[in-house]
Amino acid sequence: MTHYDNWFVRFWRKVYNPLGFKKGYNFPLFFIFGGAMLGFSLARLSYLNISGDAPSSFKSGAVPGEWFWYQNGIHRIGITLHLATIVPAGALMGFQFLPIIRYKAILFHRINGYLIILLATLGNIGAAMIARRAFGGTLATQSAVGYLIIATTISMALAYYNIKRLQIDEHRAWMLRAMFALGTIITLRIIMALASGIISSIGSYxxxxxxxxxxxxxxxxxxxxxxxxxxxxxxxxxxxxxxADINSGFREEVKASMVLTFGMAWWVAIAMHAVGVEVYLRLTAAEGERLRVVSYEMQRKAGMRNPGSAGLTADRLGDVEKWEVPGETA
Structure with missing residues (x-):
C-alpha cells in the first residue's frame, strides 16, 4: 500500500466513522441512495402547496393536464393525502439508516421508524386513489402502483413484526426492501426521460x-x-x-410521451431495485450474521423461545439448516 493509499484510507475513515459506519463501502451507498431520497423529497416539499398558483406548487409543476383530474373529488383527496404523507416519509427515511442515530439516539430511531411506516401506509392509500389518472392511468402504471402498495406494505409489516421479536437482522432486510421499493419513484424518472426522448425521436408513437x-x-x-x-x-x-413528443411545443404531446413511458419505466425500475437490494443483502451477509448474533443475545435475555430465530427466519419457514450461534457446539 502506498503513502497515498494510507492517507486516503485515514481521510475516508475520518469522514464515515463519526457517522457510525464501520465499513468504508457502506457510506458511499448511504450517501448515494439516502441522499437521492432526501434530495428528491426536499425538492418536492413545495408540492405540499397543492392548489396554489406559485410556480413551485403541485398545480403548476405537475405533468401537463394532470390538474384537470386533481381539481376536485376523490382524486383531489388522493393526491393531497399522498403528497402530504409520502414526501415527509421520504425525507425521514435516510435517518433510519444512519448508524450513529441507532447507536446514540435509539428512541428517535424507533419513533422515526413508526412515523415512516404510518406515513408510507397513508401515502399508499393516496396512491391507490389516484392511480387511475396518474400519468394517463395506463394499466402498466396502475399495476405498478398496485404491486408497490402490496410489496411495501408486506415488507414494512414483516419489518415491524421482526423488530417486535427482536430479530434485528430480518428487520434490517425487510426495511431495506421496503425503502428500495419506494425509491423506484426516482429511478423511473431517469428511465422515463430517456425513453421519452427515444420514442420522440422515432416519431411514430x-x-x-x-x-x-x-x-x-x-x-x-x-x-x-x-x-x-x-x-x-x-x-x-x-x-x-x-x-407523443417530449420536445413538442404543444403540452398535450409532451404529456403523451410521458403517458407511454411512465408505466414501462416504473416496471423497469422495480426490477432493477428488486435485484439490487437482494444483491446488496448478499454482499453484506457478514453484517446480517453479526446482527443475528446480536438478536440471539437480546432474545435470550428476553426469555424468548428459539433465540436467534424468534422472528420470521428462513430456518423456521424453509428447508434451511437450523441456525446455530457461531462458536457453539451441540
Whole structure:
C-alpha cells in the first residue's frame, strides 16, 4: 500500500466513522441512495402547496393536464393525502439508516421508524386513489402502483413484526426492501426521460388522451383547440389520439410521451431495485450474521423461545439448516 493509499484510507475513515459506519463501502451507498431520497423529497416539499398558483406548487409543476383530474373529488383527496404523507416519509427515511442515530439516539430511531411506516401506509392509500389518472392511468402504471402498495406494505409489516421479536437482522432486510421499493419513484424518472426522448425521436408513437384533459390545456386558446382537435370542442368527453413528443411545443404531446413511458419505466425500475437490494443483502451477509448474533443475545435475555430465530427466519419457514450461534457446539 502506498503513502497515498494510507492517507486516503485515514481521510475516508475520518469522514464515515463519526457517522457510525464501520465499513468504508457502506457510506458511499448511504450517501448515494439516502441522499437521492432526501434530495428528491426536499425538492418536492413545495408540492405540499397543492392548489396554489406559485410556480413551485403541485398545480403548476405537475405533468401537463394532470390538474384537470386533481381539481376536485376523490382524486383531489388522493393526491393531497399522498403528497402530504409520502414526501415527509421520504425525507425521514435516510435517518433510519444512519448508524450513529441507532447507536446514540435509539428512541428517535424507533419513533422515526413508526412515523415512516404510518406515513408510507397513508401515502399508499393516496396512491391507490389516484392511480387511475396518474400519468394517463395506463394499466402498466396502475399495476405498478398496485404491486408497490402490496410489496411495501408486506415488507414494512414483516419489518415491524421482526423488530417486535427482536430479530434485528430480518428487520434490517425487510426495511431495506421496503425503502428500495419506494425509491423506484426516482429511478423511473431517469428511465422515463430517456425513453421519452427515444420514442420522440422515432416519431411514430401516439397516446390516447381524454378530450376534457386536452380542452383543459387549451382553456385560454379555444381557437387553437378547434383547429387541432375539433372533436374536443363543446365539452365532448371522447378520447383522442395524441402524438407523443417530449420536445413538442404543444403540452398535450409532451404529456403523451410521458403517458407511454411512465408505466414501462416504473416496471423497469422495480426490477432493477428488486435485484439490487437482494444483491446488496448478499454482499453484506457478514453484517446480517453479526446482527443475528446480536438478536440471539437480546432474545435470550428476553426469555424468548428459539433465540436467534424468534422472528420470521428462513430456518423456521424453509428447508434451511437450523441456525446455530457461531462458536457453539451441540
Amino acid at each position: 401516439s397516446a390516447v388522451m381524454n378530450c376534457g384533459e386536452v380542452a383543459f390545456l387549451y382553456a385560454n386558446s379555444p381557437a387553437t383547440l378547434e383547429s387541432r382537435y375539433p372533436l374536443c370542442v363543446g365539452g365532448n368527453n371522447t378520447d383522442m389520439v395524441v402524438k
